[in-house]
Amino acid sequence: MGDDFILITEGLRKEYMGFVAVNGVDLQVRRGSIHALIGPNGAGKTTVFNLLTRFQAPTAGRIVYKGRDITRERPADVARQGMVRSFQISAVFPNLTVRENVRVALQRKLGTSFHFWKSDASLRVLHERAEELLAAVDLEAYQDTVAVELPYGRKRALEIATTLALEPELMLLDEPTQGMGHEDVGRVVELIRRVSAGRTILMVEHNLSVVANLSHRITVLARGSVLAEGPYAEVSKDPAVLEAYIGAPE
Amino acid sequence: MSGTGIHEPRTLIRMGVITPRRKAIFFAVMAGLGALAPFAVYPVFLMNVLCMALFASAFNLLLGYTGLLSFGHAAFLGSAGYVTGHALKVWGWPTEAGILLGTLVATVLGLVIGGLAIRRSGIYFAMITLGFAQMIYFVAVQLPFTGGEDGLQGIPRGKALGLFPLEGRYAMYYFVYVVFLLGFYVIYRTIHSPFGHVLRSIRENEPRALSLGYDVDRYKLVAFVISAGLAGLAGATKAVVLQFETLTDVHWHKSGEVVLMTLLGGMGTVMGPSAGALIVVAMENYLSGFGDWVTVIIGCVFVVGVLAFRRGFVGEAARLLKSFPI
């Protein structure tokens, strides 16, 4: 099965002082697919993300990425292997310009990131690629804007451009449309669809129409465990899922 | 300290208020003023300001550009001072070698303390650095070579490059001035380097930098070590200037003072910490007649700064320039 699935978790578990946040989650994310993780508040979705990207250490279980056990690796190493995440709250570098935001992501590959004796003029070679990436998310007009001044939807776009700069194989998007107006949602959905070409996307999303629209497969979490898994049409009819959602309205 | 009102004058750059040429002129004028200052102002005071300005600038590399509040930076200032003092006084080393040794010791100490402290971030980081600095303080109290409460007195200034005696009024000043410019240049270079950009991204959003594949802790550690080393350079030079080293330089009040200088001048600005150092050292010098009110005044400055003035002088000036374009 190894090659089909870019990411596999086995019995993932996380406890905090006796409270079990994630309880034996088995996930299988197919290469090249858009996979959504849904569930009511407190179901443990963000914790799962944190475990996958090693921002938190699992209490038990295994994470296998591209056939390799990464359960004990450090977050930056995970990112360097092509698994890159975004965050629930829009994750830009607020006081850097839009171009600089993207450039930070590009900069790592130059291999000069520890060179404190070198002038930052050496980073200019990256501008061309940065502009390409910004163009891909319709931000080329905002290059010199300080990120904090961007409207919310544009920040998401910037974040995605920054993520793309790393040429990730697996993108983890944490609620990409959260808190967005209707118009922005449409734009971001389009964007996700566009960038999903040739990559795998795993996302946590609340907006079920977005999920229905985008994703190939869905995993439903409730109280830290997997409740159901499958294509949207199938899962949405599952009585257990319905109950979980109605029982704990958003 | 992301999103806390750190103001970078980049908008000014964009608006053409700051151009590379104007910037060069500004730095040249400042450097010129620095070179002429001892003819107008009491040199010992100036040298003190320069040392503290270097100390604050080194500290700002952490607070302003990496977002780490070290509350124990006095440990580096003081240890370097003690080591340099000992090397010059007891071992009879040349001045430069003594200063280098002090700087080196502070750097190594930075590696050890930094290595432990960066395991926690934010407020814990501050408390841990404070704790280790206090440990250094107690060690300094007890080690025989520091002279305990009496301090290390009578450190010889020696000769610059083995040729120019540093006893005179001006020779010492220009020596310190050169050290300051070198240290300041290292800081400036670091801020405006590829490494500096990564640091800034860590300050702005640490989890995001991590998710972009940056091993955040290592960058923080390197920044911490550079900062500690330069703080040590400041302390070593200060010991040579004043010819003594005392517990004051390893006490936590000193660590608080450097925070005040940076905050007052404007954290995350290149010139801010130096401006802050000038203000604070001047306050301590010229208000000393007010006795215990100095502590109260400094406390009030702290409180007002935190509540209403978080950009500091240089930051506020930059903001004003922005609102009234020239």
Next chain:
Amino acid sequence: MKRLATLALSALLLLPAAGRAADKVSDGVVKIGVLTDMTGFYSDLSGPGSVLAVRMAVDDFGGKVLGKPVQVIGADHQNKADIASATARKWFDEEKVDAIVDLPNSGTGFAVVPVATEKKRVTILSTTATTAFTGEKCTPYNIHYTYNNWMLANGTGREVVKQGGDTWFFITADYVFGKSLESDTSDVVKASGGKVLGFARHPQNSSDFSSYLLQAQASGAKVIGMANAGGDTINTIKQAKEFGITPKQTLAGLLVFISDVHSLGLDIAKGMYLTTSFYWDTDDQTRAWSKKFQAHPDNKKKAMPTMTQAGLYSATMHYLKAIQAVGADDADAVIAKMKATPVNDFFSRGGVIGPDGLHRHESFLVQVKSPAESKGPWDYYKILKRIPAAEAFPSVEAQKCPLVKK
């Protein structure tokens, strides 16, 4: 050069101290800088009271010497050697200060005296204890006026052993002052036939002494010598009482000021021996001056003077008289005059400043009264013994001051 100076000096001494002599006051003003601890550890025993004492002396002298004004400035060195040294440099370089006086805390003394020597200005130590200032560290421009460790160690140590306290344990402040006071006292105790059973060292400004006191208790010594000062001594005394150590074991305060006793209260301090060079209630002269000091409008706490404050008044008077007599404020000449003239006032009856700079004068071994014995506020001491100058202070030979050798 030196001969020239001596020539000039003798020439000056022959001149009548008027008219032309006024030109000899550098910068047209005599400035005395009181560098002291205004806010910290020693602020009650020196601090603002020291400044006041110097001001009173200047006022009583008439505010002018050789027709030129005398100015007093005060500064807080916060007990920090760095601030002390920086202030001293600034005063000498920028403010034309002629003499720096007081200097509580040996550390600040060590920082300032070399600067003054380098600049050829006068220092008069009053609240400084370490004996070395007139011993191996002596300088031509320094005078150590009020007390030193040797005096404290001998006054209290010898007498306590004589009264039967022949086994000692020290609780010592862990810095030069404390350690040298401990070793000076140990020597005295041993020389007087006593035994030293041990010591415990504590950092300056500690708050909890119980663990040191437990060590002292375990040693079984009859006397616990407190080689510390200020708040440390106060805390030691209080906690000794709390742990039932006193009165089973006796405390010997090696450096206790009347302000400390005032702050402790007689109930806690009673019975303690201590040595002091001044007590306000010694005779009519001391009473008269002290009451004037206490009633002075600038004395906000209405405290009686400590020995260092009284000493500063006396020292300032002596300094100004020397300037008057020499007809100039030149440091070499003034110091020579001060050393050549015995001091005779309420503080020092016939005291003499030796060639090493140490002012040798009478001191007192006293015992703190019990509340029943005390007739009112500040009536704290019973004078047990007046120690003559020759016995109170080390001889010039014993001091090993390099200046004196030839």
Next chain:
Amino acid sequence: MQALFGQLLVGLINGSFYALLSLGLSIIFGLVNVVNFAHGALYMTGAFFAWIGLSSLGIGYWPALLLSPLAVGVLGVVVERTMLRRLYQLDNLYGLLLTFGLTLIIEGLFHHQYGNSGNSFPVPEALQGGSNLGFMYLPKYRAWVVLVSLLVCFASWFVIERTKLGAYLRAGTENPRLLQAFGVNVPLMMTLTFGFGVALAGFAGVMAAPIYQVSPSMGSSLIIVVFAVVVIGGMGSIFGSIVTGVGLGLVEGLTKYLYPPAAATVVFAIMAVVLLLRPAGLFGREK
């Protein structure tokens, strides 16, 4: 052997103060998310209020035990209302800096007014004297300090961890909006919590007044050790701060017996080891 037990007992007494102070810090940090640098200064203020009460108003120890913490608490409420409140939106480092500034002001003012040589506060009549335990003479007052401190610590822990009020408080830190939606006045709750936390410091101050000299610097030396205690214990944990406080007091006592010069640094050395092994602290939760 005798000396060992003596030192351990002294350590226990010191530990009680560490526990009281680190408990207050933990409550404030846990519920208001402020690291209160001024905690030491407020402890000193508590002691001073008691002393001022006694020397100028004739208020004795027992009423002071209640009144002084109350006064300190009110002071805390004022500080919270007028200053701290304005920093909640910002990084909590600003809270630390603000309270650092306040520390300088408070200590400076007391210095100015009362000098530094300290003022003594008599042990209350009923607690004078002591009893000989064989290995040492235990002053009654110190025994009282240990007893009362532990009692107060336990009571605070119980209220916060085991009662409904405590549940609200804890919920307030996790999700203030939600709690607000339930009709709880969250800002008021935070004000009162801060007031209570600093009142605990004031209480510790009154307890300390008869033991130590009441002096402006009495808090500043203590506060950094308490910070280390908090780092070691793990700041989130109320229980952790109590246990660690007492425990480190004992460790200090043991060090004083074994190798006195290390007593001042042992807490910080332990902090280093704990950071290596358990960065979140002994009882802390991982973030």
